[in-house]
Amino acid sequence: FRLVSVTEPPRVHLTQSREGRFDGIADGTGVAFCESDPKFVAVVGGWDHGLNGGGGASRDGGKTWEAFEGKGLSWPGFRDSPKLGRIAVGSTVQENGVPILVWIPRFNAPRYSLDWGKTWTQSKGAPGGMTPSEWDPWQTLAADPVDGKTFYALSNNLEKDGAASIYKSSDGGANWTRAGEIKGSWKERTWAEHHIRTMPGKSGVLWVSL
Numbered sequence: 001f002r003l004v005s006v007t008e009p010p011r012v013h014l015t016q017s018r019e020g021r022f023d024g025i026a027d028g029t030g031v032a033f034c035e036s037d038p039k040f041v042a043v044v045g046g047w048d049h050g051l052n053g054g055g056g057a058s059r060d061g062g063k064t065w066e067a068f069e070g071k072g073l074s075w076p077g078f079r080d081s082p083k084l085g086r087i088a089v090g091s092t093v094q095e096n097g098v099p100i101l102v103w104i105p106r107f108n109a110p111r112y113s114l115d116w117g118k119t120w121t122q123s124k125g126a127p128g129g130m131t132p133s134e135w136d137p138w139q140t141l142a143a144d145p146v147d148g149k150t151f152y153a154l155s156n157n158l159e160k161d162g163a164a165s166i167y168k169s170s171d172g173g174a175n176w177t178r179a180g181e182i183k184g185s186w187k188e189r190t191w192a193e194h195h196i197r198t199m200p201g202k203s204g205v206l207w208v209s210l
Contacts, residue, residue: 035091053083092148112173126176146203
Protein backbone atom coordinates (compact mmCIF):
# COMPACT_ATOMS: atom_id res chain seq x y z
CA PHE A 1 0.00 0.00 0.00
CA ARG A 2 0.91 3.64 -0.38
CA LEU A 3 0.92 5.57 2.89
CA VAL A 4 0.35 9.33 2.52
CA SER A 5 -0.88 10.19 6.02
CA VAL A 6 0.43 9.47 9.51
CA THR A 7 -3.09 9.54 10.95
CA GLU A 8 -5.18 7.69 8.36
CA PRO A 9 -4.60 4.13 7.10
CA PRO A 10 -4.32 3.53 3.34
CA ARG A 11 -7.50 2.44 1.58
CA VAL A 12 -6.02 0.79 -1.49
CA HIS A 13 -3.46 -2.04 -1.54
CA LEU A 14 -0.94 -2.12 -4.37
CA THR A 15 -0.87 -5.93 -4.15
CA GLN A 16 -4.17 -7.41 -5.27
CA SER A 17 -5.23 -11.06 -5.00
CA ARG A 18 -6.45 -12.82 -8.13
CA GLU A 19 -7.70 -16.42 -8.08
CA GLY A 20 -5.55 -17.17 -5.07
CA ARG A 21 -2.46 -15.82 -6.76
CA PHE A 22 -0.73 -12.55 -6.10
CA ASP A 23 -0.69 -9.91 -8.78
CA GLY A 24 2.12 -7.95 -7.17
CA ILE A 25 4.71 -8.34 -4.41
CA ALA A 26 3.41 -10.00 -1.27
CA ASP A 27 6.71 -10.14 0.61
CA GLY A 28 8.77 -7.00 0.15
CA THR A 29 12.47 -7.47 0.89
CA GLY A 30 13.84 -4.12 -0.27
CA VAL A 31 12.60 -0.59 -0.90
CA ALA A 32 14.53 2.59 -1.65
CA PHE A 33 14.05 6.12 -2.96
CA CYS A 34 16.09 8.83 -4.66
CA GLU A 35 17.60 11.14 -2.05
CA SER A 36 17.29 14.31 -4.14
CA ASP A 37 13.88 13.48 -5.61
CA PRO A 38 11.91 11.05 -3.39
CA LYS A 39 9.11 10.52 -5.89
CA PHE A 40 11.44 7.99 -7.55
CA VAL A 41 10.94 4.74 -5.62
CA ALA A 42 11.92 1.12 -6.27
CA VAL A 43 10.91 -2.12 -4.57
CA VAL A 44 11.89 -5.80 -4.80
CA GLY A 45 10.35 -8.87 -3.23
CA GLY A 46 8.30 -11.95 -4.01
CA TRP A 47 5.53 -14.31 -3.03
CA ASP A 48 5.04 -18.04 -2.44
CA HIS A 49 7.94 -18.01 0.05
CA GLY A 50 10.36 -16.81 -2.58
CA LEU A 51 9.40 -19.20 -5.39
CA ASN A 52 8.34 -16.20 -7.44
CA GLY A 53 9.30 -12.58 -7.33
CA GLY A 54 10.75 -9.56 -9.00
CA GLY A 55 10.55 -5.82 -8.62
CA GLY A 56 9.30 -2.57 -9.94
CA ALA A 57 9.86 1.17 -9.87
CA SER A 58 7.66 4.23 -9.55
CA ARG A 59 8.20 7.75 -10.88
CA ASP A 60 5.31 9.30 -8.94
CA GLY A 61 5.82 8.35 -5.32
CA GLY A 62 4.16 4.95 -5.56
CA LYS A 63 0.95 5.87 -7.39
CA THR A 64 1.88 3.83 -10.46
CA TRP A 65 4.55 1.15 -10.97
CA GLU A 66 6.67 -0.16 -13.83
CA ALA A 67 7.71 -3.80 -13.50
CA PHE A 68 11.37 -4.69 -14.02
CA GLU A 69 11.97 -6.06 -17.50
CA GLY A 70 8.23 -6.04 -18.11
CA LYS A 71 7.56 -8.63 -15.40
CA GLY A 72 7.95 -9.07 -11.69
CA LEU A 73 4.80 -7.26 -10.62
CA SER A 74 2.40 -9.73 -12.25
CA TRP A 75 1.98 -13.48 -11.96
CA PRO A 76 4.01 -15.68 -12.45
CA GLY A 77 6.96 -13.31 -12.20
CA PHE A 78 10.58 -14.43 -12.51
CA ARG A 79 10.43 -17.85 -10.76
CA ASP A 80 13.99 -19.12 -11.46
CA SER A 81 15.22 -15.67 -12.45
CA PRO A 82 16.60 -12.99 -10.07
CA LYS A 83 14.24 -12.01 -7.27
CA LEU A 84 14.02 -10.76 -3.69
CA GLY A 85 17.22 -9.25 -2.25
CA ARG A 86 17.99 -5.55 -1.81
CA ILE A 87 17.54 -2.51 -4.04
CA ALA A 88 19.16 0.94 -4.07
CA VAL A 89 18.21 4.06 -5.99
CA GLY A 90 20.85 6.57 -7.05
CA SER A 91 20.67 9.86 -5.19
CA THR A 92 20.50 12.04 -8.32
CA VAL A 93 18.62 11.91 -11.60
CA GLN A 94 20.52 11.14 -14.80
CA GLU A 95 20.24 13.11 -18.03
CA ASN A 96 17.64 10.58 -19.22
CA GLY A 97 15.33 11.67 -16.41
CA VAL A 98 15.65 8.71 -14.02
CA PRO A 99 18.14 7.64 -11.32
CA ILE A 100 20.38 4.60 -11.53
CA LEU A 101 19.08 1.40 -9.93
CA VAL A 102 21.33 -1.19 -8.27
CA TRP A 103 19.85 -4.54 -7.27
CA ILE A 104 21.39 -7.45 -5.38
CA PRO A 105 18.94 -10.34 -5.88
CA ARG A 106 18.92 -13.31 -3.52
CA PHE A 107 21.95 -15.58 -4.07
CA ASN A 108 23.20 -13.30 -6.87
CA ALA A 109 25.86 -10.68 -7.49
CA PRO A 110 24.83 -7.03 -8.00
CA ARG A 111 23.35 -5.77 -11.23
CA TYR A 112 22.45 -2.27 -12.35
CA SER A 113 19.97 -0.51 -14.60
CA LEU A 114 20.31 2.86 -16.30
CA ASP A 115 16.78 2.89 -17.76
CA TRP A 116 14.61 2.48 -14.67
CA GLY A 117 14.55 -1.30 -14.64
CA LYS A 118 13.80 -1.99 -18.30
CA THR A 119 17.20 -3.61 -18.86
CA TRP A 120 19.83 -4.89 -16.41
CA THR A 121 23.57 -5.46 -16.66
CA GLN A 122 25.61 -7.75 -14.43
CA SER A 123 28.12 -5.90 -12.24
CA LYS A 124 31.79 -6.85 -11.97
CA GLY A 125 34.02 -7.19 -8.93
CA ALA A 126 31.50 -7.95 -6.17
CA PRO A 127 30.74 -11.43 -4.83
CA GLY A 128 27.40 -13.16 -5.05
CA GLY A 129 25.37 -14.09 -2.02
CA MET A 130 25.40 -10.78 -0.15
CA THR A 131 21.62 -11.26 0.25
CA PRO A 132 21.39 -15.05 0.70
CA SER A 133 17.81 -15.43 1.90
CA GLU A 134 14.54 -13.56 2.16
CA TRP A 135 14.52 -14.49 5.85
CA ASP A 136 17.83 -12.79 6.61
CA PRO A 137 17.08 -9.25 7.74
CA TRP A 138 20.32 -7.39 7.18
CA GLN A 139 20.42 -4.45 4.77
CA THR A 140 23.57 -4.86 2.73
CA LEU A 141 23.17 -2.21 0.03
CA ALA A 142 23.08 1.59 0.15
CA ALA A 143 23.30 4.53 -2.24
CA ASP A 144 25.53 7.50 -1.53
CA PRO A 145 23.19 10.39 -0.61
CA VAL A 146 25.07 12.97 -2.71
CA ASP A 147 26.86 11.20 -5.57
CA GLY A 148 24.28 9.50 -7.77
CA LYS A 149 26.82 7.07 -9.22
CA THR A 150 28.25 5.79 -5.92
CA PHE A 151 26.91 2.74 -4.10
CA TYR A 152 28.07 0.61 -1.16
CA ALA A 153 27.55 -3.06 -0.30
CA LEU A 154 28.38 -5.20 2.73
CA SER A 155 29.66 -8.76 2.45
CA ASN A 156 29.07 -10.61 5.73
CA ASN A 157 32.18 -12.79 5.79
CA LEU A 158 31.54 -14.44 2.44
CA GLU A 159 35.31 -14.69 2.04
CA LYS A 160 35.47 -16.81 5.25
CA ASP A 161 38.38 -14.78 6.59
CA GLY A 162 36.63 -13.53 9.69
CA ALA A 163 36.03 -10.03 8.30
CA ALA A 164 33.10 -8.18 6.86
CA SER A 165 33.99 -6.54 3.55
CA ILE A 166 32.79 -3.18 2.29
CA TYR A 167 32.46 -2.96 -1.48
CA LYS A 168 32.13 0.33 -3.34
CA SER A 169 31.09 1.27 -6.84
CA SER A 170 31.81 4.74 -8.21
CA ASP A 171 30.43 4.18 -11.71
CA GLY A 172 26.77 3.45 -11.11
CA GLY A 173 27.14 -0.17 -10.05
CA ALA A 174 29.07 -1.35 -13.10
CA ASN A 175 32.31 -2.14 -11.22
CA TRP A 176 32.95 -2.85 -7.54
CA THR A 177 36.13 -2.84 -5.48
CA ARG A 178 36.77 -4.03 -1.94
CA ALA A 179 37.14 -0.71 -0.16
CA GLY A 180 37.60 -1.89 3.41
CA GLU A 181 36.91 -4.55 5.98
CA ILE A 182 35.72 -4.93 9.55
CA LYS A 183 37.70 -7.35 11.65
CA GLY A 184 35.97 -9.35 14.34
CA SER A 185 34.85 -12.75 15.53
CA TRP A 186 32.86 -13.49 12.43
CA LYS A 187 34.09 -16.97 11.52
CA GLU A 188 31.57 -18.82 13.66
CA ARG A 189 28.60 -16.65 12.79
CA THR A 190 25.84 -18.33 10.81
CA TRP A 191 23.16 -15.68 11.41
CA ALA A 192 24.10 -12.07 10.90
CA GLU A 193 22.09 -8.94 11.44
CA HIS A 194 24.38 -6.22 10.21
CA HIS A 195 23.35 -3.20 8.19
CA ILE A 196 25.02 -0.39 6.29
CA ARG A 197 23.63 3.13 6.26
CA THR A 198 24.74 6.38 4.69
CA MET A 199 24.41 9.80 6.33
CA PRO A 200 21.94 12.17 4.65
CA GLY A 201 23.70 15.06 2.98
CA LYS A 202 27.20 13.62 3.55
CA SER A 203 28.99 11.88 0.71
CA GLY A 204 31.31 9.02 1.59
CA VAL A 205 30.13 8.64 5.22
CA LEU A 206 29.11 5.04 5.88
CA TRP A 207 27.78 3.47 9.09
CA VAL A 208 27.77 -0.25 9.81
CA SER A 209 25.68 -1.71 12.63
CA LEU A 210 27.43 -4.43 14.62
